[in-house]
Amino acid sequence: MTLREGMPLLYQQFTALFKKNLLLSWRNKSATCLHVFSSFFFIFLIFCIQEAMKASDVSSSADVNITDPKASASSPIPPCEDKFYVKLPCYDFVWSGNQSRRVSDIVSAIMANNPGRPIPTNKVKSFKRPEEVDAWFTSHPLHAPGALHFTERNATVISYGVQTNSSSATKRGRTEDPTFKFLVPLQIAAEREIARFLIGDPKFGWSFGFKEFAQPAVAKDVTISPLNLMGPVFFLAFSMFGFVLQLGSLATEKELKLRQAMTVMGVYDTAYWLSWLIWEGILTFVSSLFLVLFGMMFQFDFFLKNSFFVVFLLFLLFQFNMISLAFMLSSFISKSSSATTVGFLVFLIGFITQTVATSGFPYSSTYSLSRRVIWSFFPPNTFSAGLQLLIEATSVPGSPGISWSKRDVCSKMDDATCFLTMNKIYIWLVGTFFFWFVLAIYFENIIPNASGVRKKIFYFLKPSYWTGKEGNKVEEGSICSCFGSVPPVEHLTSDDQDVLEEETLVKKQAMDGTVDPNIAVQIHGLAKMYPGTTKLGCCKCTKTSPFHAVKGLWMNIAKDQLFCLLGPNGAGKTTTISCLTGINPVTGGDALIYGDSIRSSVGMSNIRKMIGVCPQFDILWDALSSEEHLHLFASIKGLPPASIKPIAEKLLADVKLTGAAKIRAGSYSGGMKRRLSVAIALIGDPKLKGRAIILTTHSMEEADILSDRIGIMAKGRLRCIGTSIRLKSRFGTGFITTVSFLENKNDGSGTSPEPLKRFFKKHLKVEPIEEKKAFMTFVIPHDKEKLLAGFFEELQYRESEFGISDIQLGLATLEEVFLNIARRAELESATAEGTVVTLELESGILVEIPVGARFVGIPGTENAENPRGMMVEVYWQQDGSGSMCISGHSPEMRIPQNVSVLYEPPSQVLGRGQRRVRGSVIAYESSD
Numbered sequence: 001m002t003l004r005e006g007m008p009l010l011y012q013q014f015t016a017l018f019k020k021n022l023l024l025s026w027r028n029k030s031a032t033c034l035h036v037f038s039s040f041f042f043i044f045l046i047f048c049i050q051e052a053m054k055a056s057d058v059s060s061s062a063d064v065n066i067t068d069p070k071a072s073a074s075s076p077i078p079p080c081e082d083k084f085y086v087k088l089p090c091y092d093f094v095w096s097g098n099q100s101r102r103v104s105d106i107v108s109a110i111m112a113n114n115p116g117r118p119i120p121t122n123k124v125k126s127f128k129r130p131e132e133v134d135a136w137f138t139s140h141p142l143h144a145p146g147a148l149h150f151t152e153r154n155a156t157v158i159s160y161g162v163q164t165n166s167s168s169a170t171k172r173g174r175t176e177d178p179t180f181k182f183l184v185p186l187q188i189a190a191e192r193e194i195a196r197f198l199i200g201d202p203k204f205g206w207s208f209g210f211k212e213f214a215q216p217a218v219a220k221d222v223t224i225s226p227l228n229l230m231g232p233v234f235f236l237a238f239s240m241f242g243f244v245l246q247l248g249s250l251a252t253e254k255e256l257k258l259r260q261a262m263t264v265m266g267v268y269d270t271a272y273w274l275s276w277l278i279w280e281g282i283l284t285f286v287s288s289l290f291l292v293l294f295g296m297m298f299q300f301d302f303f304l305k306n307s308f309f310v311v312f313l314l315f316l317l318f319q320f321n322m323i324s325l326a327f328m329l330s331s332f333i334s335k336s337s338s339a340t341t342v343g344f345l346v347f348l349i350g351f352i353t354q355t356v357a358t359s360g361f362p363y364s365s366t367y368s369l370s371r372r373v374i375w376s377f378f379p380p381n382t383f384s385a386g387l388q389l390l391i392e393a394t395s396v397p398g399s400p401g402i403s404w405s406k407r408d409v410c411s412k413m414d415d416a417t418c419f420l421t422m423n424k425i426y427i428w429l430v431g432t433f434f435f436w437f438v439l440a441i442y443f444e445n446i447i448p449n450a451s452g453v454r455k456k457i458f459y460f461l462k463p464s465y466w467t468g469k470e471g472n473k474v475e476e477g478s479i480c481s482c483f484g485s486v487p488p489v490e491h492l493t494s495d496d497q498d499v500l501e502e503e504t505l506v507k508k509q510a511m512d513g514t515v516d517p518n519i520a521v522q523i524h525g526l527a528k529m530y531p532g533t534t535k536l537g538c539c540k541c542t543k544t545s546p547f548h549a550v551k552g553l554w555m556n557i558a559k560d561q562l563f564c565l566l567g568p569n570g571a572g573k574t575t576t577i578s579c580l581t582g583i584n585p586v587t588g589g590d591a592l593i594y595g596d597s598i599r600s601s602v603g604m605s606n607i608r609k610m611i612g613v614c615p616q617f618d619i620l621w622d623a624l625s626s627e628e629h630l631h632l633f634a635s636i637k638g639l640p641p642a643s644i645k646p647i648a649e650k651l652l653a654d655v656k657l658t659g660a661a662k663i664r665a666g667s668y669s670g671g672m673k674r675r676l677s678v679a680i681a682l683i684g685d686p687k688l689k690g691r692a693i694i695l696t697t698h699s700m701e702e703a704d705i706l707s708d709r710i711g712i713m714a715k716g717r718l719r720c721i722g723t724s725i726r727l728k729s730r731f732g733t734g735f736i737t738t739v740s741f742l743e744n745k746n747d748g749s750g751t752s753p754e755p756l757k758r759f760f761k762k763h764l765k766v767e768p769i770e771e772k773k774a775f776m777t778f779v780i781p782h783d784k785e786k787l788l789a790g791f792f793e794e795l796q797y798r799e800s801e802f803g804i805s806d807i808q809l810g811l812a813t814l815e816e817v818f819l820n821i822a823r824r825a826e827l828e829s830a831t832a833e834g835t836v837v838t839l840e841l842e843s844g845i846l847v848e849i850p851v852g853a854r855f856v857g858i859p860g861t862e863n864a865e866n867p868r869g870m871m872v873e874v875y876w877q878q879d880g881s882g883s884m885c886i887s888g889h890s891p892e893m894r895i896p897q898n899v900s901v902l903y904e905p906p907s908q909v910l911g912r913g914q915r916r917v918r919g920s921v922i923a924y925e926s927s928d
């Protein structure tokens with residue numbers, strides 16, 4: 001099948017990725033709705049605040065023309081409970097002068113004639129003199145709002161004084177005016193009743209009213225309009241929804257290695273970024289449109305008087321700027337959970353700069369051009385300046401707003417102080433959009449990705465970058481790690497004969513330039529070093545040293561074969577596969593995959609079309625179904641559009657996912673996810689003829705059954721290579737034979753196992769490793785192989801004598817081989833680095849031994865009869881994390897005379913008591 005290339009592939013990838021973005025947004029409806037419709041909430045909130053302000057301003061007539069002011073009647077004495085802050089029981093007023101009969105009558109009339117509400121007697125308190133009232137006020141604060149003090153001077157003169165609490169109080173946003181609420185009503189009541197009393201006419205009319213001045217309307221203070229006060233902050237908050245969602249989506253694709261999976265499939269960066277930009281652009285367009293429409297719906301002058309296009313363009317360009325800012329910031333965050341924090345920080349900075357901008361900074365002649373330029377790089381700043389222009393253009397009643405044709409006209413009269421027009425703001429926003437977008441692509445390239453890979457800081461200055469001729473030149477480690485020396489790759493010759501032969505063969509083929517048509521992958525001294533990184537924390541600088549993960553790998557992987565790459569944790573398997581699939585750049589050597597070099601960008605793009613990778617962990621979108629995954633990856637790989645549907649259907653059937661094709665992967669079981677990952681790896685039927693499969697696994701049974709050839713790596717090196725049988729015979733402990741006995745009879749006629757044990761001991765010098773009533777197991781070392789034919793012939797001949805029902809003979813397990821190799825590699829590095837673990841002997845002695853040591857000599861056990869002392873065999877196994885740990889040890893045995901010492905500890909002085917010693921490593925195993 002011919003895969004698509006060039007522009008058609010770019011277009012195909014773009015449409016598939018665009019569809020993916022659309023589906024993700026559709027499936028995350030709540031977030032998408034919030035992005036598109038949250039403007040309604042903000043506009044409605046501004047509207048409510050505006051209505052509330054209007055309601056509290058209802059008594060003010062400042063903004064209307066008053067030519068014929070109407071008088072308003074004075075209010076009666078209010079109940080004392082109406083006071084904002086009052087203590088109960090309270091009095092509507094208190095009074096002094098109660099020794100006078102006439103005064104008492106006047107007060108009674110005040111109470112009875114209070115308009116609309118005669119005052120009951122228990123709501124008024126009387127005193128003789130004003131001093132008594134003062135004393136009462138002191139001891140009863142807030143129990144009465146005011147007092148009247150009467151003095152009867154003579155028959156025609158009764159004077160009075162009014163005393164009120166003149167402190168104005170505020171409650172729930174309203175201010176209590178003590179003059180008009182208490183003083184004036186008390187004064188009017190006192191004057192009215194004194195006058196009536198003195199002239200002797202209790203019905204004498206007495207009306208009192210207030211009237212304001214005739215006046216022209218005063219223009220509203222624009223600074224207190226809710227849109228002006230809160231608009232910039234609210235609109236910034238509204239734009240944060242899209243910003244945080246975008247940042248989160250990009251970070252998720254990085255965090256889940258989805259971006260990396262797409263890269264391995266050959267996605268073009270252009271297609272990836274364009275698909276996000278266009279989809280987010282559409283969402284932004286719709287959300288900006290809704291914002292302006294909602295603003296018009298709620299009848300804001302800002303939206304009605306300014307031209308629709310002028311307002312819409314400002315919001316649209318600003319939101320586009322926030323997208324490119326999100327793209328740029330996504331390079332710095334690797335976790336989706338950080339998106340909200342970053343969004344909050346950007347909002348906070350925007351809020352602070354908007355507050356600073358209210359002082360006129362920096363768009364006035366007081367500030368230099370450079371400050372204006374720097375300030376304008378942050379999109380919320382330019383945006384709020386634009387909002388300000390639009391608000392000012394509609395602030396005064398009757399002002400027409402900014403029309404499309406007037407967008408470049410200065411709103412201020414004085415051209416010398418005119419620094420901004422809407423047009424200039426648009427130009428700035430377009431400029432900053434491209435600025436942040438280009439910066440996003442630049443940072444994306446120079447900040448290490450999920451695999452720690454990045455490009456050089458000045459990569460774009462190299463002509464080879466633009467021509468694409470220099471291969472995939474990338475670096476690793478953080479940007480700060482580029483300084484410092486890089487240690488050379490250690491070239492150690494393998495001591496394994498098969499590995500050496502393989503290396504020699506590959507080297508010869510490479511030198512001759514001969515290409516064996518049966519070879520799918522040829523690895524030429526592949527080396528990989530992860531450079532040390534320098535991380536700058538707030539108080540300290542952490543440095544890690546460079547690490548050689550793969551130290552020169554030479555091998556061939558044949559076509560039509562399953563090659564199994566085994567090794568303990570950290571052996572370098574994943575690194576090798578990452579190098580072969582182009583995820584990680586190699587440090588040394590090369591590899592040819594069907595003749596294409598992984599070091600060349602052209603070669604790598606050919607390789608990507610041929611290979612399929614099923615990663616260690618499932619790399620899937622929870623919100624996409626298996627069918628959608630296959631369609632997306634098939635499109636990225638470049639399969640012809642017409643073939644995608646049938647191929648996806650076949651793959652789904654192959655991995656038995658047809659029934660779940662339309663179900664989202666998030667609800668799949670672990671096994672279903674694995675099967676989907678396999679189907680994705682098989683897209684395009686990578687190399688149908690002459691296909692090679694490289695499997696790395698921790699399951700030895702799987703490796704034993706499936707593989708044609710096995711390579712075991714440890715500590716970055718290939719330790720052994722060959723078929724399963726070959727490895728077992730070379731690295732296993734030997735042959736394992738299990739002898740089963742005839743069923744014992746209860747009458748005691750059962751056969752004793754002792755003669756059989758003696759037979760094995762006499763001919764092969766082995767004891768049983770397991771002894772049960774029904775069977776016995778022996779391990780026969782390889783060096784006894786020549787004796788086996790004769791031995792088993794005799795054993796079969798004497799079956800009935802020994803009571804044998806069955807004899808089984810086999811090689812050691814692959815698990816054992818694996819442990820043996822891993823243990824030897826551990827020992828190699830432990831003796832070099834001095835890494836020790838403690839072995840506790842049954843005698844209670846603690847022996848410090850290098851990790852992986854098998855036969856360990858115990859210091860202090862030497863004597864005349866046994867001059868070399870005693871040793872034990874240590875049994876090892878891998879713990880849950882894959883590290884070697886001691887599982888037990890054999891009984892103590894004499895160290896034979898003819899064996900050498902592999903490792904002698906530097907000294908025995910441990911200073912931790914007599915019972916702790918350092919063991920030596922005996923080269924006994926090589927004589928197995």
Ligand SMILES: Nc1ncnc2c1ncn2[C@@H]1O[C@H](COP(=O)(O)OP(=O)(O)OP(=O)(O)O)[C@@H](O)[C@H]1O
Nearest residue numbers: 451452530547549568569570571572573574575576
């Ligand atoms: N980006 C990196 N930077 C530094 N060291 C790394 C990096 N990636 C891997 N390593 C180190 O390289 C060594 C080989 O790692 P690798 O993942 O290839 O091992 P592996 O054989 O695949 O192990 P496992 O079976 O646990 O997956 C390990 O010691 C690991 O810590």
